[in-house]
Amino acid sequence: MTPDNQRSPDVLPLFDALIPVTATIALLILAVALFGADAAWGPAQVVLLIGTMIAACFGLKNGHSWKSIESGFADGIYVAIPAMLILLTIGALIGVWILAGTVPAMIYYGLELVSPSYFYASCCLLCALVALSIGSSWSVAGTIGLGLVGIAEGFGLSLPITAGAIISGAYFGDKMSPLSDTTNIAPAAVGADLFEHIRHMSWTTLPSLGLALVGFVVLGLDGSAAMSTPEQIVVMREGLAAQFDLGPQLLIPVLVLLGLSIARMPALPAVFIGATLGVIFALVFQPHAVLTLIGADAATTTDLVKGVWTALFDGYVxxxxxxxxxxxxxxxxxxxxxxxxxxxxxxxxFGGVIERLGMLQRLVAALVAGANSAGSLIIRCVLTCFASNLVTGDQYLSVTLPGRMYRAEFQRRGLKPVNLSRATEDGGTITSPLIPWNSCGAYMAATLGVATLSYLPFAFFNLINVALAIGYAMFGIRITRIEENEKALVQEIRPAEGEAS
Structure with missing residues (x-):
């Protein structure tokens, strides 16, 4: 018998490869049915652990040792450790950027973008900016989005179009923000750099937003120019100004982080520098907010330090x-x-175990059969992510599982990991709010008060982005390949991984 780490995927029966994955998908569907949008807050994790153990049982059945199985899920987790550290640092950054007034300033100035003359397009732009600043499409939809729906309803504008504009902007910002969890998870699952991933996504994402805005401008040319600045916008801007000392200087941390990204600094130190700037700006410009956060009255050094420390580990309230x-x-x-x-x-x-046992390779071999070009491989990946959204009802799994599935095949064909990470976001993150039973689709419908299938035709950004992703793949546009020196590095890493296992 060949060693575990050298076992050919063809040795594993297709039935044995299908059972753990099928059982996991079935349990994930049940979790979404029972817990709805809360499935990702614990139930899905339980399912994945069960799926890991089911896969382990079939691994033992096919002659793998427990040590090999154990090293499989350990290796799977190991590759995600840098991304997990980045996520923790981003959590700290979000807390201190809010405390420093940086995020409130972005929202404050962004609210000026709501133009009565181009309501739908300005809704999309505003939600895009705020989602970029906080990295959460759900928060944007549940706050500013909800207010924009109320404004549209008050002026007799189309609610499905308004909801489509909100979701378009929110998912553009969520997808492109380095503060977003999916934006960090996607490159982590495939071994890509965060900022390189964001730059590569821009080739499909920015044109999609531009075309979406054109569509919303056209739909808005129906006499909404007589609207005055809505009261809800004025009230929100006044509320932000009352809570923070706002000014353009508070946007400096954002510009610094953007500059570090352009300079190709690795994500972890760049985000750490951004968080450090947030601490400094909070102490200099928002001492009152720092003291309010911890309920202190006197501006002592101890209380100021405690305030920013609290924002770093527990966020802002x-x-x-x-x-x-x-x-x-x-x-x-x-x-x-x-x-x-x-x-x-x-x-x-889960992904590490089914990869170590050859299950992942067996399934991918069936999926990529006939995919002779890089473009056809990318298209199949995009469709797999969409199918994952359909059957699991969870956008995180639609990004992580296909990322793990296709990682080795993309590498084998000399394609850079950013091609795969972009495909998982184009097919997974973007399509999640378009499916009624997906947690994202259910949340958006419930929050905005518009049925998923009603706003779906007007979620221009999401629809255009998927179409562009497939079109780029078909015509070989912006498909980056591994350079010769990178190929040598990959060949060095592979034997090392085999020896470690």
Whole structure:
């Protein structure tokens, strides 16, 4: 018998490869049915652990040792450790950026973008900017998005189009923000660099947003120019100004982080520098907010340090009296990332085991049969991510599991990991709100009060992005390949991994 780490995928019966994956998918569907949008907050993790053990049983059945199986899920988790550290640091950054007034300033100035003359397009732009600043499409939809729906309803504008514009902007920002969990999970699952992943996504994402905005401008040319600035917008801007000392200088941390990204600094030190700037700006510009966070009265050095420290590990809590502002700004801290880390660990353990046992390779061999070009391989990956959204109802799993499945095949064909990470976001992250039974689709419908299938035709960004991703793949546009020196590095790593296992 060949050693475990050299066992050919063809040795494993297809039935044995299918059972663990099929059972896991069935249990994930049950979890979504029972827990809805809360499935990713614990139930899905339980399912993935069960799936890991089912896969382990079939591995033992096919002659693998427990030591090999154990090293499989350990290796799966190991490759995600850098991303998990980045997620923790991003949680800290979000907390101190809110405390420093950086995020409130982005929202404050962004609210000026809501133009009565181009309501749908300005809704999309505003949600895109805010989602970029906080990295959460759900928070944007549940706060600013909800307010925009109320404005549209008050002026007799189309609610499905408004919801489509909100979701388009929110998912653009969520997809492109380095603060977003999916933006970090996707490159982690395939071994890509965070900022390189974001740059590569821009080739499909930015044109998609531009075309979506054109569509919303056209739909808005129906006489909405007589609208005045809605009261809800004025109230929110006044609430932000009352809670923080706002000014353009508070945007400096954002510009610094953007500059570090352009300079290709690795994500972890770049985000750490951004968080450090947030601490400094909080102490210099928002001492009152720092003291309010911990309920202190006197501006002592100890209390100021305790305040920013609290924001780093436990985030910011807003008590403005405006529900929309409080929901939008109560977030961040390392603790806010723990559930996401739990999900990443569970998903990567499951993926690591089925990869080590040859199950992943067996399934991928069936999926890529006939995919002779790089473009056809990318298209199949995009469709696999969409199918994962359909059957699992969870966007995180639609990104992580296909990422693990296709990782070795992309590498074998000399394709850079960013091709795969972009495909998983194009097919997974973007399509999740378009499926009624997906946790994202259910949340958006419930929050905005518009049925998923009603806003689906107007989620222009999401639809265009998927079409562009497939079109780029078909015509070989922006498909990057591994350079010769990188190939040599990969060949050095592979034997080392085999020896470690």
């Amino acid at each position: 807003s008590h403005s009296g405006n529900d929309n502002i409080d929901v939008l700004l109560t977030k961040g801290g390392m603790s806010s990332m723990l559930t996401t880390l739990w999900l990443v660990i569970s998903a990567m353990a």
